[in-house]
Amino acid sequence: MSEPIIRMNNIEKHFGSVIALAGVTVEVFPGECHCLLGDNGAGKSTFIKTMSGVHKPTKGEILFEGKPMEFADPRDAIEAGIATVHQHLAMIPMMSVSRNFFMGNEPLKTRLGIPFFDREYADRVTMEEMRKMGINLRGPDQAVGTLSGGERQTVAIARAVHFGAKVLILDEPTSALGVRQTSNVLATIDKVRKQGVGVVFISHNVRHALAVGDRFTVLNRGKTFGTAKRGEITPEELQDLMAGGQELATLEGSLGGTV
Amino acid sequence: MSAATQGADKDERIKEISRFRQALIRPELGGIVGTVAVFTFFLLTAFDSGMFNAQGVMNWSVVSAQFMIIAVGACLLMIAGEFDLSVGSMIGFAGMMIAIFSVTLAWPVWLAIMITFVLCVFIGAINGFIVIRTGLPSFIVTLAFLFILRGFTIFFPQVLERKTIIGGIKDAAEGDWLAPFFGGKVGGPIFEWMGNVGLIETFSRGTRAGQPVVDGIPMLIVWAIGLVIFGHILLTRTRFGNWIFAAGGDAEAARNSGVPVNRVKVLMFMFTAFCATVFATCQVMEFGSAGADRGLLKEFEAIIAVVIGGALLTGGYGSVIGAALGALIFGVVQQGLFFAGVESSLFRVFLGLILLGAVILNTYIRRLITGER
């Protein structure tokens, strides 16, 4: 395989006395979908937050395209090409789709030497990108609050791709979605991956992960059990790893293997 | 099912929303309706009272402009998700500082004004820094400054001059180059011409006989219009404006998208302080004195004007034009009741009622935009 775009080396993150991450190593290659699995509180969100510049790692290093990187804030990571769709906070409901789409990346046009927000451009591009993703907006000034959960995720993904992300991080993009919207988001991930973007896909749903994932890393209480390639691991094994082994075995008996 | 096939045809579930509803979904609605209502009311009830002749118009325009100046700052700050309750005290403080610098210390007035601006904007920045560093609600932090600044505004003149009002600023400002930008008037010749051709009345007696009753537009009004235009363009037409909406809409989401939320908020606190200082400087230049009780309750009047103008108290939504209309409603009603010969205390009753109405309307509009949530 080629060079990894980003290599997270032995990352540790402590919140006071809580050890959220205890040495996690993950590499992301261009054009792959790297799934990060784990139960609630395993440290998935914390991990990708150190990747996107929200948190500084307590220990460990981040290599971006081979060079050590320190992200002072999310802006640095975004500039380097790491786009993140966070679990809860991706969009601002009261703002229009086009204002959200360009939030933090506003296009400018200069009039009389003063830089203005180029709203015509923003509106046009937003409508185009949304159409490409299969979402029909009433208009670019429609508020994000009126979109469904899946549509919001799609807007966030489209935004990340539009701004030339090299790594796209999606924190549980499918957890609140219905069947059809999930399949839309998964299809979008597939499309993005084919453009050569490295996708980090967080989920605790093994079936969603297996649908698009190339490689799988399971986090459990801040640690990893290593990374497995597609085909090297069965859904059952993944499921067990996520739950930390034995507990699920007993559960599975009573639930008839439907989890 | 791929994402592209679904919804490529026109979505049958999207109802065409009527033009009327679309027009409704804008922050200025309350302000526009209110302005029309207020003007209709006073045109019908107080037309002959002199409220709509040149002097009358100037009278409520000046009062409205005062409200507008502080409403612009409060509006942008509220959209950015914060409050400033120290505006009124800041007005008193700024005026007192100008008086102390120029009269007590006998500095040139232009220097006194400049130093006061720097000082007050700096205090605004401190407000902002404390809010973003501690994460405390700005309500509490600026409430503290409401008392701190008012305290100093009474303390300094007491200690320095043994009184709470410092006068003599008009004399000190004589011939100063900066003072007319706050206390002067523009358009004098135009009004003289209008007086000559009979468009507006002229004095028929006294030392000013033959001169028009209104001899120019006070700089206060020029500042108000200038600030409203500046604020409106900043908010709706610039990158920074988008950041203001984002910072107030959801600071965390904005931060994650790379918006420098802290910088936006601190700058808005500074801008609010700037507006308060403009207000204070105009007032001091007009009265020729500074009083320790100036600006009392102005912070609430600013916030009410902003809310009437359609801004949400929770931030992230609002309009400078709306806030300006809110200020206009304020000025017209306050002076209109006077012209109509209504007991002035009823103004407060009106304020309370209109505030309540505006907040209810805003909540309704918010539901419309965010799709019933």
Ligand SMILES: Nc1ncnc2c1ncn2[C@@H]1O[C@H](COP(=O)(O)OP(=O)(O)OP(=O)(O)O)[C@@H](O)[C@H]1O
């Ligand atoms: N800012 C914080 N301060 C203190 N503790 C934190 C903080 N953020 C996360 N933690 C702790 O770190 C651990 C991992 O949390 P994290 O959000 O990364 O889990 P997760 O794997 O994303 O879970 P979920 O699947 O529920 O989203 C949890 O025990 C959490 O309480």
Ligand SMILES: [Mg+2]
């Ligand atoms: Mg999480």
